Amino acid sequence: KAKELGRNRSCYYQRELTDSIHSRMSLEQDLRSALEQHSFTLYYQPQFRVGDSIPKRVEALLRWPHPVRGLISPHDFIPLAETSGMIVELGYWVLRSACQQFLFWRQQGLKLEKISVNVSPIQINSSFASTVADILQHLDFDPRWLELEVTESLMMSGTTEVSQQISELRAMGVDFAIDDFGTGYSSLSKIKSMPVTVLKIDQSFVRDINDDINDYEIARAIVLMAKSLGLIVVAEGVETKEQEGTLHRLGCEWVQGYYYAMPMDGEEFYQRYCTEAVQPD
Ligand code: C2E
Numbered sequence: 001k002a003k004e005l006g007r008n009r010s011c012y013y014q015r016e017l018t019d020s021i022h023s024r025m026s027l028e029q030d031l032r033s034a035l036e037q038h039s040f041t042l043y044y045q046p047q048f049r050v051g052d053s054i055p056k057r058v059e060a061l062l063r064w065p066h067p068v069r070g071l072i073s074p075h076d077f078i079p080l081a082e083t084s085g086m087i088v089e090l091g092y093w094v095l096r097s098a099c100q101q102f103l104f105w106r107q108q109g110l111k112l113e114k115i116s117v118n119v120s121p122i123q124i125n126s127s128f129a130s131t132v133a134d135i136l137q138h139l140d141f142d143p144r145w146l147e148l149e150v151t152e153s154l155m156m157s158g159t160t161e162v163s164q165q166i167s168e169l170r171a172m173g174v175d176f177a178i179d180d181f182g183t184g185y186s187s188l189s190k191i192k193s194m195p196v197t198v199l200k201i202d203q204s205f206v207r208d209i210n211d212d213i214n215d216y217e218i219a220r221a222i223v224l225m226a227k228s229l230g231l232i233v234v235a236e237g238v239e240t241k242e243q244e245g246t247l248h249r250l251g252c253e254w255v256q257g258y259y260y261a262m263p264m265d266g267e268e269f270y271q272r273y274c275t276e277a278v279q280p281d
């Protein structure tokens with residue numbers, strides 16, 4: 001009886017396993033053809049100086065409209081794009097599209113200063129800096145308008161390859177931000193020597209900033225440290241007026257989150273911020 005049960009169970013696991021392999025394979029195949037057919041899309045989320053209603057900065061966020069599965073979140077396909085290597089090509093598509101969109105908005109009179117694009121560690125290979133340079137040059141895009149968001153662990157790992165690619169881009173004027181800051185293992189002494197200009201306070205500290213003293217203290221420490229090092233701080237995941245108030249009191253100048261705007265497609269961003277945007281400097 002037990003044996004039978006065991007066999008059934010192993011059958012069951014077997015089927016689960018093949019199912020998951022199949023779905024992984026078909027997802028990978030779908031991902032590949034989406035890449036070939038350029039069927040990804042970008043959403044954009046504005047970043048504001050606290051109190052402003054017109055954004056000066058914007059983050060590009062990748063979306064995959066899947067014919068059957070609907071709009072797939074990057075959390076569900078970036079890992080696969082990374083392990084399959086597709087993230088490299090996909091990443092260049094993201095960069096090119098985001099820069100083009102940014103140029104269009106500026107032509108329409110919106111005085112955006114920066115577009116930030118997320119970059120996976122896998123993308124930073126030996127030809128990364130030169131390919132980015134080519135893309136920007138081809139678009140006639142000022143490198144000082146671009147910010148690349150990388151992870152804390154990438155900055156900490158600091159292989160010579162990675163730091164060489166980053167310093168090449170820094171020399172051109174491209175900025176770097178550390179995304180999800182506070183969730184990794186940065187040592188304070190190292191941050192000083194990192195070639196970054198922006199720290200993004202992770203949304204996990206913002207969420208309970210008014211209820212959890214630890215989160216509050218971490219956010220406070222990040223802002224203090226960033227200020228003393230001359231870095232810009234952006235708080236992510238701001239959802240309420242109360243969170244904004246606390247961040248503002250701590251000295252955080254830049255905010256991003258659902259309280260101001262959900263990520264939206266380029267057309268909606270245009271409608272919202274460009275149509276009434278003949279602004280003074
Ligand atoms: P991230 O760069 O830390 O982006 C912030 C995430 O928080 C986004 O999720 C955004 O939609 C969401 N968010 C914004 N405001 C709020 C808020 O007020 N509350 C809450 N709860 N969430 C908020 P999304 O768009 O699903 O992206 C998830 C992650 O996927 C990103 O985290 C980023 O690490 C990655 N990702 C997105 N686009 C790209 C890309 O083009 N390339 C790479 N390599 N990774 C990307």
Ligand code: MG
Nearest residue numbers: 059118149179
């Ligand atoms: Mg980001």
Ligand code: MG
Nearest residue numbers: 179180200236
């Ligand atoms: Mg983040």
Ligand code: MG
Nearest residue numbers: 118179180202
């Ligand atoms: Mg993240």
